[in-house]
Amino acid sequence: MVENSDSLWNDGVGAEDYRDAKAAYHAAVFEQYKLCVEMADRVSSRRNLANTFFLTLHTGLVAFLGTWLSQGHHRDMPAVLAVAALLVLLGMCVAWWFTVRSYHQLNRGKFEVIGALEERLPARTFVAAEWRALGEGRDWRVYLPLNRVERWIPLLFAGAYVLGFVAAAAV
Template identity: 35%
Template sequence: MYVEMMDRVTERRGKTNTFYLSLLSGLLTLVPVLVEKILLPQSKDKYIVLLILATLGFCLCFIWRSNIDSYKQINFLKFQVIYEIEPNLPFPCYKREWEILEENPRIQYRRLSKIEKYVPLILAIPYLGLFIYSLSGLLR
């Protein structure tokens, strides 16, 4: 039952990542539509709207990164509890899993949390560029 709870946390983590990825991608998709179709191309208002979108996107990237760290901590704690329960089980599955991994040098395990924490940072780059672009447009 406890392992099932851990799986649910992992599932929620995946859904959270999908949510932020969709939201941030959608927000970036709005930029050319707003600039070309809705806002006047030469208007200063364009830069204010873009600055707001850039700030919003950048903040969402930061919040997403914080969520990833939080889920990582929750999973770590749940694994610690499972490791404490495992000696009372008929077979220590998780311990054996790690032993097999360590015994086999051909298997290069990369922790998902180490990889996934870079995605919000990578997605923050276009928002940073948009922020600089809109700020420079306002200062002209």
């Protein structure tokens, strides 16, 4: 978090630049802090919405494929079409994985900025204290970061697709 501090603070602006000096300066820092926390929360909400979209899409596809394969339609399907369908499904899994990764990276950056802002506040409750209370994500029994779980879901779907297509081809 400290590495971001140098790029965060505007050297040309300090408490002396405000009419009520220190109090106004700290109020401005706190307002920016609140905005950053709100934006981080919005990114998390968008990430959850993206995960819901991908999960719904893939769940529907798995249900469709299961029904379709159980009715024996795959026997009439040319191998090229089956491989193309599998590649599209795997491509969707890759897109989901990169979406999850991108949101994680975006949130990491936002939390670095929030942590740097907390250095100027009386308490560092959000980034420093809470993260330390959660064991900094090192022990899954204390706290399992969501990004570690959600990165596996697209991989599990990809594995299920491959196994399903291999099983269908073997029949």
